[in-house]
Amino acid sequence: MLRDLPVPLSRRQVESIVEAQDAPIALWSGAVSSGKTIASLIAFLIRLTVTPDHGLVVIVGRTLQTIERNILDPLQSTHLFGPIAKHVIHTNGANTARILGRTVHLVGASDARAEGRIRGATIALAYVDEATLLPQAFWMMLLSRLRVGDQSRLMATTNPDGPFHWLRRDFLLKSAHVGLVNWHFTLDDNPSLDPGFVARLKAQYHGLWYRRFILGEWCLAQGAVYDMWDEDRHVVDLLPYMRRWLAVGIDYGTVNPFSAVLLGLAEDQHLYVVSEYRYSSADSFRQLTDAEYSQGVRQWLANVRRPGESGNTRGVQPEWIFVDPSAASFMNQLWTERVPNIAPAINDVLDGIRSVGVALGSGLLRVHRSCAGLLGELPGYAWDERAAERGDDKPLKVDDHSADALRYAVHSTAHEWRGLIDYAKAA
Structure with missing residues (x-):
């Protein structure tokens, strides 16, 4: 089988x-794009040819869509697997596939309830994509289903997570006792990578994610969230x-501050936080209603000065206004008043932080000095080390309102600006 593959192997x-x-x-x-997935899939295919028929074969991922994207699409690529690819048959959306003539069950495991999907099954061979993203309860249930004696196998890939993650704590550190063999991969273990691609890849990750996804470390989320923040580099007058x-991002607050930031794409192909609206009921000794917040946001946008235009031109119409998705009543207020282009923000916290980190680290994102609330929060925006010691990556929920508004605007428009990054300069 190895002789039939068109890609080189280390x-x-x-x-x-x-x-x-x-x-x-x-x-x-180990690291992203380090060759671990191709190696694990080849091992899976070889094992599949000798797996007993009296047990199921399963591929597990966070969702069916991630299984299709991360596993089945590569397996069906002739560029990667040559003539083997034609023996991988799958219809998008189906929960089974035919691989080398064998029925393979595809199982999404996004939460602990997913363990019911394999309860009672007898599994001979399991392949797990991104094991750290699975609930521990599902992983333990999967192990209990490997009931074809010494013929059962579990194969898995993962990028590192925090040092207190259950996979590292209960399995990697106890590998000899649980029958686990681990191979740690770095970018140097993938002989098919172009040096330019490696440079771009390194430029895409910063801080915590650089250590985990590029260096392959199981490291603690600690210190500043945006440790690449540099006032001299990122703040403009x-x-x-x-x-x-592009967008307004809004973090809604009643007792806590209400914050909105305006994100623009300039003629120099950079993103700018142009202006900020912020209201603190604690400082003003008065809480505002949804209608008053709506009026405040609309008046703010109507008075934003438009830089680079003749005279003192004011007023902007953002393409999108992304609102904290938990602020349903405020979104209803905006819709009632027929404010255009309202949408709930994408609120995947870690992915959002990563998007902001990429934009800051690459030098794409800059902040105008007038945005006092945001500039006051970003240097002190830090990871919650107590949560990290429990295995959770979370920022501290302290002085994060403008930082959250920025995350909503930047992450919800990531598809619009990622192609603007000059990775050669960012590396």
């Missing part, structure tokens, strides 16, 4: 493929002409 990859055949639990971990008014 010695590390070949060793892991061979050794995995005898390991009850085989885990490939003068703004260029804005080619597009």
Whole structure:
């Protein structure tokens, strides 16, 4: 099978493929794009050819869509798997596939309830994509279903997480006792990577994610969330002409401050936080209603000065206004008043932080000095170390209102600006 593959393999990859055949639990971990997925899939295909018929074969991922994207699409690529690819048959949306003539069940495991999908099953071979994203209860149930004696195998890949994650604590650190064999991969273990791609990849990750996804460390979320923040680099006094008014991000607060930031795309192909609206009931000794907040936001946007235009031109119409999705009553108020382009923000906290980190780290994102609330929060926006010690990556919920508004605007428009990053300069 290895001779039929069109992609080169490193010695590390070949060793892991061979050794995995005898390991009850085989885990490939390390940096992104380090070759661990291709090695694990080859090991899976080889094992599939000798797996007993009296047990199920399953592929597990966070969702069916991630299984299709991360596992089945590569398996069906002739560029990666050559003639083997034609023996991988799957219809998008179906929860089974035919691989090398064998029925393979596809199981999404996004929460603990997913364990019911395999309860009672007898599994001979399981492949898990991104094991750290699975609930621990599902993983434990999966292990209990490997009931074809010493013929059962579990193969899994993962990027590192925090040092207190259950996978590291209960399995990696106890590998000899639980029958786990682990191979740690770095970018140097993938011989097919172009040096330019490696440079771009390194430029895409910063701070915590650079250590985990590029260096492959199981490291604690600690210190500043945006440790790349540099006032000299990121804060500007003068703004260029804005080619597009991309979005407003709004973090809703009644007792806590209400914050909105305006994100523009300038003629110099950079993102700018042009202006900020912020209201603190604690400072003003008065809470505002949804209608008053709506009026405040609309008046603020009507009075934003448009840089680079003749005279003292004011007033902007953002393409989107992304609102904290938990602020349903405020969104209803905006819809009632027929404020256009309202949408709930994408509120995936870690992915959102990563998007802001990419924009800041690459130098794409800059903030005007007038945005006092945001500038006051970003340097002190920090990880919750107590949560990290419990295995959770969470920022401290202190002085984060403008930071959250920024995250809503930047992450919800990531598809619009990621292509603007010059990774060669950012590296």
